[in-house]
Amino acid sequence: MRFREDLRVRRGRFDRAGVEVHAAAFLRRRELMLHAELRDSPRELSRILVHELFHFAWLRLGNTRRDSWMHLLRKELDLGARGELGWSAEWRKRRSPSPGSLAFREYACESFCDSGACFYSLAGRHPEFTLKRRFRDRRRAWFRDFLETSGVRL
Ligand SMILES: [Zn+2]
Structure with missing residues (x-):
């Protein structure tokens, strides 16, 4: 599980040109990314x-x-x-x-x-x-x- 400052996804993948989201679960990689602003x-x-x-x-x-x-x-x-x-x-x-x-x-x-x-x-x-x-x-x-x-x- 990781926090990211700029969390954007497109078609289920991390993508700098994608849509900004609060969180994204990459199930097969067993990875979870959370937007850093949630820490507050x-x-x-x-x-x-x-x-x-x-x-x-x-x-x-x-x-x-x-x-x-x-x-x-x-x-x-x-x-x-x-x-x-x-x-x-x-x-x-x-x-x-x-x-x-x-x-x-x-x-x-x-x-x-x-x-x-x-x-x-x-x-x-x-x-x-x-x-x-x-x-x-x-x-x-x-x-x-x-x-x-x-x-x-x-
Ligand atoms: Zn969901």
């Missing part, structure tokens, strides 16, 4: 770091658990749930990806990471946490079950 905001650093760490978890989650998470999201959408637990999931959700599509899987991945960051970082309250409490509680229960059955204690 411990709570935001925590939220973004935990989000990125959950990307590594999503990669190793297995299809059964990934399907279970996507099932939970489809139920939320059926019930008209709006809002999310981070901008990364929010903008993908607003594009209304159809279940089964690659865009939906990307949305599912980002909502998994944003949810993990909401529940397990030091962020506390955050303006990007806009998902209603009853849906948030269901996701929290899903994560509790996931971590318990994985033998992980946080």
Whole structure:
């Protein structure tokens, strides 16, 4: 894990001509880069770091658990749930990806990471946490079950 003063990515790679981001996880290289300005905001650093760490978890989650998470999201959408637990999931959700599509899987991945960051970082309250409490509680229960059955204690 490294901090960089100028963190820009394009097509999943570090690129000086790319878009500036807070963080980037290079999963296959097991490398995480964080924007240096986050060092001045411990709570935001925590939220973004935990989000990125959950990307590594999503990669190793297995299809059964990934399907279970996507099932939970489809139920939320059926019930008209709006809002999310981070901008990364929010903008993908607003594009209304159809279940089964690659865009939906990307949305599912980002909502998994944003949810993990909401529940397990030091962020506390955050303006990007806009998902209603009853849906948030269901996701929290899903994560509790996931971590318990994985033998992980946080
Ligand atoms: Zn992400």
